[in-house]
Amino acid sequence: MTDFKVPVSEGTRVFLNFSVSLEDGSEVDSNFGGDPVEFSVGDGSLLPGFERRMFGMGAGDRKVFQVPPEDAFGQPNENNVQRLPRDQFDDDVELEIGLVFSFADAAGGELPGMVIAFDDEEVTVDFNHPLAGRTILFDVQVHRVEPAELH
Template structure:
């Protein structure tokens, strides 16, 4: 009888420890807190280190798919370097998102400059952000691709918490 009780207690302890570990693993629906540093071409372009960490819900598409998929199954304290191809980040560059707009169609009172970011609206009222790539005599060439489109992203991530 003592042997059966011992085995039952041992199994319960094992199940508890296994459940506890799974509860802290990153999985769908869990609230995850991470610190990260984002690099493009080995240059830091964003970081939460020394600032507020990033909090997101796993599986909710709050972060780019390539990063979210790579973090699945990690536990608090884990550190990982994740390389995300453009196709799993902000997409490849879409040539159709680079358009020429007549200068007289712009409402901006500022003098346009290459590199200037413009906020515009589509005919249906959707907000759009684009960057001036070229200035012609009567027109501007504006790129509406995400600034990180076409780029491979490298994240250095530390998992701070999982709830």
């Protein structure tokens, strides 16, 4: 019996550790030092731009990828910056730049928005992803790859 290494591809389940950092080296998220996480390619757990870079990797492989904004969290969109009337916020809320609120979206889900400016009349809220426009360093260590239909 040969020990065939299944590569990451469509239809596989992947067990991995990862870290996400900005170009300046500041870490945004990491699970190194903890148990591996698992996902099935295409299940929406990872952005497609991250998944595609892992294709061909197998158990034991570790790589660091530079992921441009177009393949990560996109470019900031000025249409995602909204000015809202100040009276939509409770009077007892102490507004400050960088404060994140959760707003209801059209589909009934929740959408985070960060206060980027405010005065007595309006509050300017940025609904862009906080990492929009940023190049991401994706460090990934693959522990196991198996056909997804085993689960």
